[in-house]
Amino acid sequence: MTDILDEALDEAMRDAHITMENVGGRTLRVATWRLDEPSDHLPVLFFNGIGANIEAVAPLAEALHDRAFIMFDMPGVGGSPEPVVPYNAVTMAWTTAQLLDKLGVDMVDVMGVSWGGAMAQHFALQHGARTRRLILCATTAGMVMIPGKPAALSKMADPRRYIDTAFMEEHFQTLYGGALGKAEDKAEHIHRLKPPTRRGYMYQLLAMLGWTSAPALPFMRKPTLILMGDDDQIVPLANGTILNSLIPNSELIVLEGGGHLFLMSHSEDCVAAIRRFLNEPDEEPGDPGAAKAA
Template sequence: MTAPTWTSDVSGTGQYAEVNGLNMYFESHGSGRPMILLHGGLGSGEMFGPILTQFAQDHRVILPDLQGHGRTADIDRPLDVRLMADDTAALIEHLGLDRPDVVGYSLGGGVALQTAVRHPATLRRLVAVSANTRSDAIYPEMREQQGQVSAAAAEFMKETPMYELYQRVAPRPEDFPRLLDKIGESMSHGFDFDDDVRGLQVPTLVMAADADMAPPSHYVEVFGLLDGGLRDGGWTGEGRPKGGHALSILPGLTHYDIVDSPLFAATALAFLDAE
């Protein structure tokens, strides 16, 4: 796989918003019904560069940089998807957006799910991509790798696109080891958000690669928590989940290249734009 450059190919405007004590950077691209795209860990909104044109063709796309990522400086609090969900809801309110769709990938997928859990009236529809609801669903070898993330790994990451991006755009480039420490601390704690998912009221698309960080069966289980895959759908769809939820496993992709795939954008848009 070719390493991503993580740069945008659609002109947009970058601004800062004061939300929850965070000076959050965001960009706005295109016009139409609003959509928020939430990036993965150690990335920024630039991660969506290869497919941004697809999203921005008929939508106003908001690309925030989450706490401590990209152009948003860190603050003195843990990296927690629930806190970052509150940031996202505060940004929606700050911008006066009327129930935007929210699409989140990896870390951003967890943030998107928690935004729907904690602020359901704020969203119209949700797409959670490569977002695991339980830490024990992740392959053991991946959990072992996550356990090695700390400031000590900063030197070894200097040839990666994550490090290059951070050095290029972060307000304090010297904070990269601190970010690794905080991400490592966050990943060291087990989590189980299954009960949160069961109560989701926002129509949700669960999406993953067929070779993701957890097995496809995990995402099928998440769909099951949303009343999906439990019965035949019926000739007229009467057996589908009553909340309008859906599942998509994208072929030939991994956790690391799904975010670059036009199939990801096309599938998300088909769900978001459905009547």
């Protein structure tokens, strides 16, 4: 079984270009896919979930094979060194912009899942000139969120889910819902995870303390796709409805039976929706077609 999982991981990472980049006073482990290849599409800048390393989302980067993909491990997560000082959404969005400069990338389509969905919102607000479109998965507007089930949230806040395989196995369905309950899918996801450092995990939790995008979202005009699962125990569907009501030019898609990891359990549906959204022509300013999607 381990050999099979190693092969699956190697397959997902085979085209990734991994570097250690010094940006914004931090050293970050960065992965890019197809960045040096010609493309008619902008690169996707991806912000991961809390404590999750590059490998956890590598299959998505592989699936979006017609465009470049950029992702990095947060400080103290995956292969990025432990942070010395804390950070917040403002400083990390600035650091990300510095990384794009170093990679020679001017504009991107921005995507984030869960904690990374909050970072994606903040990046789009702070660096609107560098953001074309926005994709938000299983995420919230921050402090105004509708909380998930206490049993799932308590496990989510516990870094043992990354460190202790038995703990993750025992609480997998509570954390991520039943749609990813097949043993092979569950084992493959767990196998991709690398434990964050305790400080790295804590600083990532603290980075969004008191943060909310709610007051600013009505002024953000970026076309936005919101993907939510109706069986998400951590970020209930109501949070996607709130985002959809606040963002003027947004579209909400609900994955039936999708838990918090619907990007994996419903990967084909997600990739199809993402590709369709990113390939849509941009509306001209003032065009009535830019009105909010129903």
